[in-house]
Amino acid sequence: MEATILRPSLSSFNPDNALFCEREKEMEQHVKRGLAVRLAALALLAATIGGCTGVRVPKAWEPLLEEVRAFEQRIGFKKTATFVEFSEEQGRVPFCGHVSRLYLPYSYEDPAILWYDVATEQECRAHADGADVYFGSVEVLGEAGAAVSPEVLAVQLQRFLYLVIHEDCHEQFEFPYGIEEALCNLIAYKAMARFSEEKYGPEAREYIAIQRYASRESERTRAIRTHYEELAGYYARYERKEMSAEALLKERALVFGRAERALTWKRGSLNNVGMANEMTYSRHYPLLESVYDALGRDLARTVAFFKRVDTIKPSQKEFMEEHDFVSKDSVEFIRAYETEIVGTIEAALAEVTRR
Numbered sequence: 181m182e183a184t185i186l187r188p189s190l191s192s193f194n195p196d197n198a199l200f201c202e203r204e205k206e207m208e209q210h211v212k213r214g215l216a217v218r219l220a221a222l223a224l225l226a227a228t229i230g231g232c233t234g235v236r237v238p239k240a241w242e243p244l245l246e247e248v249r250a251f252e253q254r255i256g257f258k259k260t261a262t263f264v265e266f267s268e269e270q271g272r273v274p275f276c277g278h279v280s281r282l283y284l285p286y287s288y289e290d291p292a293i294l295w296y297d298v299a300t301e302q303e304c305r306a307h308a309d310g311a312d313v314y315f316g317s318v319e320v321l322g323e324a325g326a327a328v329s330p331e332v333l334a335v336q337l338q339r340f341l342y343l344v345i346h347e348d349c350h351e352q353f354e355f356p357y358g359i360e361e362a363l364c365n366l367i368a369y370k371a372m373a374r375f376s377e378e379k380y381g382p383e384a385r386e387y388i389a390i391q392r393y394a395s396r397e398s399e400r401t402r403a404i405r406t407h408y409e410e411l412a413g414y415y416a417r418y419e420r421k422e423m424s425a426e427a428l429l430k431e432r433a434l435v436f437g438r439a440e441r442a443l444t445w446k447r448g449s450l451n452n453v454g455m456a457n458e459m460t461y462s463r464h465y466p467l468l469e470s471v472y473d474a475l476g477r478d479l480a481r482t483v484a485f486f487k488r489v490d491t492i493k494p495s496q497k498e499f500m501e502e503h504d505f506v507s508k509d510s511v512e513f514i515r516a517y518e519t520e521i522v523g524t525i526e527a528a529l530a531e532v533t534r535r
Contacts, residue, residue: 235337235389241328248344251375256483260351263344267327272317276304277453279312281432282425284408284415285456287358287463290511293453312451337386338393341372352483353490358518362465363486365401366472369394370479398469400443404462407439408455467522471529485532486525493524 238244245263253259276296279285285293298304304315332343349364376390411432418428436450475481496508499520505513
């Protein structure tokens, strides 16, 4: 079976579905199929602190969604066509990714990861041929026009808020995914916390659950970066022929073990695809959070700042032509273009702070 050209991108997925409440976490996922369509950004494990709260999405979810959308507009979001209707027809969408155990991908966009269009984990593993395998499913397609499904309404309240805000955020910007995923996580976490304070107040169970979610997910970013960078050090040594493949695999197993404990993944479930996917949401998060802090932790000001950066950044086409890149899908281009956008953000922030 040949790998499909449609590469889903997914965020933190723990294959052990039975551990949701017992291990105080939720599964959050992101899938992107094709070059023109963005699917659900359901990102990052929702690890709540202190026990499962049992706070669910209210049966009358439309008023809540209207309140969230009104809040979004106050911070500068334009209206979107996502999650505006209900549909019972949307089912879970499977994804399957493979990559060599001897290569650590840069992000979920790294072309070394092969994404397959298969329905079952058995089919996914049948074509692995010794590669790392990452299989799972998402409960919604998050491109513009996607409907609210029973799967979406079955999640906990904090995840519902996250899904809506993160997906609506993607409709506001045209950054490369390595920037935009982290930015939309930042905005989602900060907006969730602010919204919960306004709507529920600090004594409510809903407020406590949402605040814990947002705080814990921000903290996880640092752990992800630490473990990825440790892995990257070993892979760099392997590339320089300073260590054997056997030694590399032994060292990475130790790193994965520590990462699984820190990130509350099931033992033996984390691999290079999962780690690269996690890093897509984490690599630039500290920089973006520092921008939010520098702007007085003002969400509306932060959204306006990044909208301005979006208008002044070089386009992919301009950057390719200037630097003689042949393909925008190469890992070299993905790295370089993200670095260029980081420079644009830093220059724009320096200009704002000088004022």
